[in-house]
Amino acid sequence: MGLLLIPLLLGLIGWGTLSKPKVSVSTPSIGITAPSISVPSLPSLNFAPLSILRNGNDFTLTGDLPDLNVKTALLNALKAAFGSGVNLIDKLNIKAGVSSPDFSGLGGLFKAAVDVPDFNFNIEGGTLTLTGTAPSEEIKAGVEAAAKAAWPNVTIVNNIVVKGAAPSGTGSCGDLQTDITAALKTPITFETDGFTLTAATKQELSAVAEKLKACPDAKVAIVGHTDNTGNDAINNPLSANRAKSVGDYLVSQGVSAGQVTTKGVGSSQPVAGNDTDAGRAQNRRTDITVS
Numbered sequence: 001m002g003l004l005l006i007p008l009l010l011g012l013i014g015w016g017t018l019s020k021p022k023v024s025v026s027t028p029s030i031g032i033t034a035p036s037i038s039v040p041s042l043p044s045l046n047f048a049p050l051s052i053l054r055n056g057n058d059f060t061l062t063g064d065l066p067d068l069n070v071k072t073a074l075l076n077a078l079k080a081a082f083g084s085g086v087n088l089i090d091k092l093n094i095k096a097g098v099s100s101p102d103f104s105g106l107g108g109l110f111k112a113a114v115d116v117p118d119f120n121f122n123i124e125g126g127t128l129t130l131t132g133t134a135p136s137e138e139i140k141a142g143v144e145a146a147a148k149a150a151w152p153n154v155t156i157v158n159n160i161v162v163k164g165a166a167p168s169g170t171g172s173c174g175d176l177q178t179d180i181t182a183a184l185k186t187p188i189t190f191e192t193d194g195f196t197l198t199a200a201t202k203q204e205l206s207a208v209a210e211k212l213k214a215c216p217d218a219k220v221a222i223v224g225h226t227d228n229t230g231n232d233a234i235n236n237p238l239s240a241n242r243a244k245s246v247g248d249y250l251v252s253q254g255v256s257a258g259q260v261t262t263k264g265v266g267s268s269q270p271v272a273g274n275d276t277d278a279g280r281a282q283n284r285r286t287d288i289t290v291s
Helices: 002-019 068-082 103-112 137-150 173-183 199-213 232-252 277-283
Strands: 047-055 058-065 087-094 120-125 127-134 155-162 220-224 260-264 285-290
Touching: 058 068, 068 087, 068 103, 103 120, 103 137, 127 137, 137 155, 173 199, 173 285, 199 232, 220 232, 232 260, 232 285
Parallel strands: 058 087, 127 155, 220 260
Antiparallel strands: 047 058, 047 120, 120 127, 220 285
């Protein structure tokens, strides 16, 4: 009887095991989404085209500006940088709605470029292109630094070329006045009421420029004169223009603008009598003096 009960008990134990319900526990999943961060972008610059081209003391301005106030600020910045003797050739257009840069830093840029006689400032969109001929890498770098300081958000393209040092003159800088006088085979004279340089005069002044570039510490004073035809109201500005034409040409040939000063004295310092055509022709002249 005991033996019969053992299989029955085992069966009951197995049934209990099979009938116990299974419990399923699921682990909840947690999804984490990183927040998106929006970084604001700088507005793109869209300046209207503007060019300022220097040739000695002449500055030609072309391009578009939004109004007269901006134009006045631009012209005043150049006058402040170069003084009243600067000649501004205004070819600017007023177009309402166009964009232009802040010109408060323009004077500093052109002062940094004072020894670049053919300096050209050209801005369009968000790019400022600098061109011209500099006497050294330091001046080229200084111009670029001034541009970046004035307009830090503008792309600067520095295409300024560095010109090699001028060869030494045949004489020493102590003999510079003699060398210049020798280079001027004939006096620099002008037609009545004129201040245009002849081709022969330009050739002689190019030789003078080479002498001056070899002596960068030297200063020259250029004085313009007239005959006694007319009055002071005519002769004084005419003599100043004669001196300026000589000075501008020297600067255009690579002489530093800081080496050259010009002025006119009208008919007050004749070298010949004004009672003959030949005498008056001698008085219509410019003098170059080393100081």
